[in-house]
Amino acid sequence: MTLKLPDAPTRFGTASRPLRIAMIAPPWFELPPTAYGGIEAVVADLVDTLSARGHEVTLIGAGRNRTRASRFVAVFEEPPSLRLGEPMPEVLHAAATAEILEDLDYDIVHDHTLAGPLLARCRPTYTVVTAHGPVTGEPGEYLRRLGKTIELVAISDAQRRLNPELNWVGRVHNAIDVRSYPFREVKGDYVLFLGRFSPDKGPHLAIDAAKAAGRRIVLAGKSSEPAEKAFFDREIAPRLDRDVTYVGQADAAFKRELFAGARSLLFPIQWEEPFGIVMIEAMACGTPVVALRRGSVPEVVADGVSGIIVDTPEELPAAIVAAEQLSPAACRAHVLANFDLPALAAGYERVYTTLIEARELHRETAGQR
Structure with a gap:
């Protein structure tokens, strides 16, 4: 049975009854994460809101x-964070999850892991999978081969357009608890880059743009994996000076402090980023986003209202200056209207309920034959 869900509210906009949901988080970090862990943060917020x-x-x-x-079941007593990227913890997590699900009564499974969807074929109900990462290349081929054994949800329209042949059943934007982010009208004397230190994220471009605009920049984020360390040593360390400050990986409280005080968040992304949750975190604090027009950026940032979007790195310095004229209140209002937690929960309720009701209708129809 092929089922496609609209992204606008339908008569299934809210669940007609409480649902039993088995939510499978990745194994790498606790929920909610204390620092790095964008997927884990979204899953934790979704669990709480549902x-x-x-x-x-x-x-x-x-x-x-x-x-x-x-109910919570821990596969690992301690998250194997230092082994992030290794296959075995992910495979063990998937195998343990399959065993745990055998003893559960559930209406639907929502899987946020990489290996877990391999076992969806054996489940008696639908497995919803959120595509948190790339959907082209090898990841796209993996999802294509899983086919209709999973019900795939995009986190942006831009992501879905990259591989429209997958078994998409809807799109639900990521969201945050806006109330947990401090709003600040008066900003500090710096612009901010916050993210992994990777060529894809463009922190070197952020530094160069800030310097060209005559602005001090603060850098925060993860640089723990070998490729990240090599990139940092090659591209970031030589650029550090009194106007370029690296503060390490920021925990939840420090991250909010950095977002709230920044004149703008620089997001010079170098790949088709499927969402970029740091953008809505910054805007929730009243901080506009200066970004390159890649991936989900035009869906997330209201150009000229909550940020400035440009097409080339050469345009970033002027955009940094222009963003300082935008209203912090308009930035927060944009996030409240589009990326707060009620929208996240309602979007997934719509997915779950439509799938469950379609299955029940199919069973009723089959029973009448």
Whole structure:
């Protein structure tokens, strides 16, 4: 059965009854994460919001549980964070999850892992998979081969356009708890880059643009994997000076402080970023985003209202200066209207409920034959 979901609200906009949801998080970090972990942050917020809306959520993850899930099962007592990128923790997590699900009663499975969807074919109900990363190249071929054994949700229209032949059933933008981000009207004396230190993220371009605009820049983010360390040593360390400050990886509290005080967040992305949650985090604090027109950027940033979008790195310095004239209040209002947690929960409720009702209708129709 082929089922395509609209992205606008339908008669299935909210669940007609509480659902039993098995939520499978990646194994690498606790939920919510204390620092790095964009996927984990989204999953934790989704679990909390769905639970608050009356659903019974069983969360399968690692480490401690600090969510509102009805039940939590830890595959790993300590998250294997230092082994991020190795295959075995992910495979062990998938195998353990399959065993855990055998003893659960659930209406639907929502899997956020890489290896877990391989086992969806054996499940008695739908497995919703959120495409948190690339959907082209080898990842795209993987999702294509999984075919209709999974129900795939995009996190942006831009992501879905990159590989329209996959079994997409809808699009749900990522979201944050806007109330947990401090709004600040008066900004500090710096612009900000926050993200992984990778060529794809463009931190070297952010530094060069800030210098050209005559602005001090603060850099924060993850540089722990070998490729990240090599890139940092090659491209970032030589650029550090009194106007270019690296503060390391920021935890949740420090990250919010940095966002709130920055004149703008620089997002000179060098790949088709499927979402970029740092953009909505910055705007929630009243901080506009200066970004290159790649991936989801035009969906997330209201150009001329909550940020400035340009096409080339050469245009970034002028955009940095222009962004300082934008209204911090308009930045926060944009996020409240489009990327707050109620929209996230309602989007996934629509996906879950439409799939479940379609399955029940199919069974009823089959029983009448």
